[in-house]
Structures are given as structure tokens and as C-alpha cells.
Amino acid sequence: MLLVPCPWCGPRPEVEFRYGGEAHIVRPADPEAVTDEEWGEFLYARTNPKGAHAERWYHLHGCGRFFNALRDTVSDRFTASYEIGAPRPDGAEKS
Amino acid sequence: MGEVGAGGRRGVHSVRPLQRFSGFGLLRHAFRGHRDWRAQWRAPEPRAAYDAVIVGGGGHGLGAAYYLAKEHGMRNIAVLERGWLGGGNTGRNTAIIRSNYLCEESEAIYEHALTLWEGLSRDLNYNVMFSQRGVLMLAHSVHEVGISKRHVFANRLAGIDSEWLTPAEAKAFCPPLRIDGGLRYPVLGAALQRRAGIARHDAVAWGYARAADALGVDIIQNCEVTAIRRDTRGAVTAVETTRGTIRAARIGVSAAGHTSVVMAMAGLRIPIESYPLQALVSEPVKPVFPCVVMSNTIHAYISQSDKGELVIGAGTDAYVSYSQRGALWVTTEALAAITELFPIFRRLRMLRAWGGIVDVTRDRSPILGKTPVKGLYVNCGWGTGGFKATPGAAHLLAWTIAKDEPHPINAPFSLERFRDGRMIDEAAAAGVAH
Numbered sequence: 001m002l003l004v005p006c007p008w009c010g011p012r013p014e015v016e017f018r019y020g021g022e023a024h025i026v027r028p029a030d031p032e033a034v035t036d037e038e039w040g041e042f043l044y045a046r047t048n049p050k051g052a053h054a055e056r057w058y059h060l061h062g063c064g065r066f067f068n069a070l071r072d073t074v075s076d077r078f079t080a081s082y083e084i085g086a087p088r089p090d091g092a093e094k095s
Numbered sequence: 096m097g098e099v100g101a102g103g104r105r106g107v108h109s110v111r112p113l114q115r116f117s118g119f120g121l122l123r124h125a126f127r128g129h130r131d132w133r134a135q136w137r138a139p140e141p142r143a144a145y146d147a148v149i150v151g152g153g154g155h156g157l158g159a160a161y162y163l164a165k166e167h168g169m170r171n172i173a174v175l176e177r178g179w180l181g182g183g184n185t186g187r188n189t190a191i192i193r194s195n196y197l198c199e200e201s202e203a204i205y206e207h208a209l210t211l212w213e214g215l216s217r218d219l220n221y222n223v224m225f226s227q228r229g230v231l232m233l234a235h236s237v238h239e240v241g242i243s244k245r246h247v248f249a250n251r252l253a254g255i256d257s258e259w260l261t262p263a264e265a266k267a268f269c270p271p272l273r274i275d276g277g278l279r280y281p282v283l284g285a286a287l288q289r290r291a292g293i294a295r296h297d298a299v300a301w302g303y304a305r306a307a308d309a310l311g312v313d314i315i316q317n318c319e320v321t322a323i324r325r326d327t328r329g330a331v332t333a334v335e336t337t338r339g340t341i342r343a344a345r346i347g348v349s350a351a352g353h354t355s356v357v358m359a360m361a362g363l364r365i366p367i368e369s370y371p372l373q374a375l376v377s378e379p380v381k382p383v384f385p386c387v388v389m390s391n392t393i394h395a396y397i398s399q400s401d402k403g404e405l406v407i408g409a410g411t412d413a414y415v416s417y418s419q420r421g422a423l424w425v426t427t428e429a430l431a432a433i434t435e436l437f438p439i440f441r442r443l444r445m446l447r448a449w450g451g452i453v454d455v456t457r458d459r460s461p462i463l464g465k466t467p468v469k470g471l472y473v474n475c476g477w478g479t480g481g482f483k484a485t486p487g488a489a490h491l492l493a494w495t496i497a498k499d500e501p502h503p504i505n506a507p508f509s510l511e512r513f514r515d516g517r518m519i520d521e522a523a524a525a526g527v528a529h
Contacts, residue, residue: 001422018413045365046364047357
């Protein structure tokens, strides 16, 4: 069981949360203007890295808020949590 | 005493004849004290170049090399495995085999695999212990009865054996099943595929490795691919590995949960995410469970191996991970579900639990075909159900690599379907049943 670091509630057990998938995926501002490739990429392509992963979490059974976190996908260890809209704390562009 | 694989070898391979297995041979070895069994495949040093290289030494990758050699005459090929053969998802699943999927494309690909399973032990001269003991898929609500019957009818239209059983018929087929009214989720019926079953997962990897080796395929373990080299036009030319550079104009990637990592070496982001999927086995007991039972509603599936262990599958964890272990609460929930359906197992102790890293697509269907990079082919996205597809995926990957175009069966499972929106939605059929 992971201990998920909620920025507002502190570390709480994983069962209180819902996982929201990869963070920082931005919906194209004008969907009509993008190609099929770009739209398919937005919908389905994921970095799925072996290492640092920026991801969204939702503290469903807690404060009820979304936030982003950085977690190593090999060790499952969290290194940071931060507010939605803030840049990645490690400065990497993609997760 | 052996038989050589068919001729047509090229290059400098020194191929030994296959030491064929038979009941008589076993007896002869017994009289000699079992002292002259040979290693079943070589451990060659990688050569500088091959016609084709398969990345990933699980059942899918080894099988692809075997079919490339056997059916397409390509003998100068290598399988590169990061760890040991079958040490990834081939050795980390619950060994269930079935073909009763919903969509026509899926029915074709999984039935292709099931048909190959039925002749596999004979084809490989290796007992993969394929046992067609039947897979029973329970329905616990009126709605699930409806959707299950739809699956049954769709399967029958596709020529796949599938039938609907009443609760009493299901209990007759699987006596440990509870069908009384005391269950939180009562059994209202079940879909049964009699040709479905289980196989010995290690034997599948070993059988393919042995047969491929006999045809001249180099199987190279402890050889992790670290980069993919491409020429000025973008076509692949070589892989960099922990055991040196290996040139190849065709590279087939069959790396399951690590596919994203390998494809990133060629600059590709693909539509899969990797999750831990857990399973566990009990202490061995006498034969008590005659078939495979799975339930989508309570999220559990169970069978008994030939060793006597109950093999129990849990669900995937919720988050992306490469850790090969999952949360305890996931397996605890699976055991709660199993012991409610089968109270006789309540006092069994669990011996081992493990996790595999499964590569999941959004429509729960695989990706098997060409990629935008010339000479690079991919077989991935089998998610929670790749073992059952082993011979079929291997056969179709070999075809795709040899012909540089997909076989009609795997053509719909292209990467382009995510651009074109031509999804093959098997979330219901594959949601639990691994």
C-alpha cells in the first residue's frame, strides 16, 4: 500500500485516493485545428516512463481535491507533490 | 538419435540436432541414470549482425523466432532477453487460455491462438501440459446474465464453442461452486468454453526456445537493449545492448510491460501504460477443482495446477509501476471474493504471491504490427491477458516481420487505430479474465 503525500492532508493510505493518470497532458485549445495524429496522441499516447512519473491523484476519501505528484515507477517512492497547474518540481518537460 | 530441423541453414551457425523427447527416450535415459541429458538450447555469444532480432525472450518473442525460422525460412535471427527466458510475464501469469471474446477481430486472433495451442505440444515435441478443462465465467446479476449471453451468442456466430449454463448445470460442471441463496453475489448462470483451459507457462517458453534453437536461432540471455540505431532515412540498423552492438535491419519488439521503454529508444510514444498485476498460489492439495472459474463482478479467478496449488488471480493496481509487486489490499480482496464463492478454501494457506508488469491499452486490445519506424515491429498491449495469445501472437508477429505487412488477422490491431478511432473495445471481455 502506498502512502500518498496529499499536499493538504499529509501522507495518507492509497485506498483513500483515486489515481488520475499522467499529469500535464493538455487538451488542444482548438480541437478542430489539430490533425488526427495529434488528437490521437492527446487521447491515448502516454510516456509510461520507467523512472520519474508526474501523475494526478484525487483525494476522494479525504479533502476531495486533485493534486499532482512525482513518483519513481521502479521504487514506487514519491519525491514530491504539488498543486495542479504548477510546473513539475524536477524541471523535466515530459513525465 | 535425434532429428535435425529442416535444412536451409545459412551463415556459420553450428546447429546441433534436436534431442527428441519420447516415452521410450525417457525410459532409455532412466536406465542410464539420467546422466546424458543435454542442455536444451545453446548459450551463444551474440554475433555482429542478424537478419532479424527479437527483443524479449518470453513466450511471444521466442515463439516469433521459432515461426520465423520454421515458416518463413529466416534462420539468421536472435532473441535478446534482458533477464532469463520466461522470467517476465510468461512466468508471472495464471496460465489461463480461452478465446471467447466479444468483437470479431478479437475472436479471430484469440481463436487463432487457441487452435495453435491445440497442436503445440506435438509441434514443439515438448509437453506444454495444455489442459482443456473448460473456463466457466460466472454471472451474478440480471444485467450480467444478459451481457454474458450476448458473448455466448457472438462466439457461436463466430464458430467458437461457447454455451450458457444454468446455476445447476454450472454446479454439475464445477461441484465446489456455491449456488445457494446465501451469497452476497448469487450465481445466476455461467458461460462455459469447454475448449478453454490452462497450460504450463514455463514449458511454453522452454519448448519454443528449444525448438527455435534447433532451427539455428541464437537465444541470448542477460542482454538488455539500451538503444536503437537508425540510418539517415530513419530505418533501424542496429541495437545497442549490454553485450555489444548487434546489427539488424528488422527488429521485433515483444517486451510486454517494458515496451514503452524500448519504443522510446526509437523516439516513439505509444498508447500503453504499465501496471502491476498480481497473482498468488496456495499450498498444494489433492485434486479438488476441475476447471477454471472466473467472475467479473467479484473480480477473481481460480484454477488448480497439476502440482495441486490453487492459482488465484487478482486485479491490476491502479497506478503505473514497473515494480513487479502490488498492494496487499488488492490480493486480500481477491481472496475475500474467492473464499466467499468457495468456502472450502477458507483455511488454505497462500504460499507465494507475485506481480507482473502488464502493458494496457485503452481498448484492452493488443497492438501487433508495423510502426512508423521502418524495420521496427511491435507486439504489445496484451495487458492482463497475454499468455493465452502466446502462439497466435508469436505466429502473427513472425508473419508481420517476414512479409513487412500484417497478416489479415492482426491487421485491425495496428497502432493507427488510435489515430483513426477504430477501437476494438474488449474492456468487458478482458476486464478481469486474464
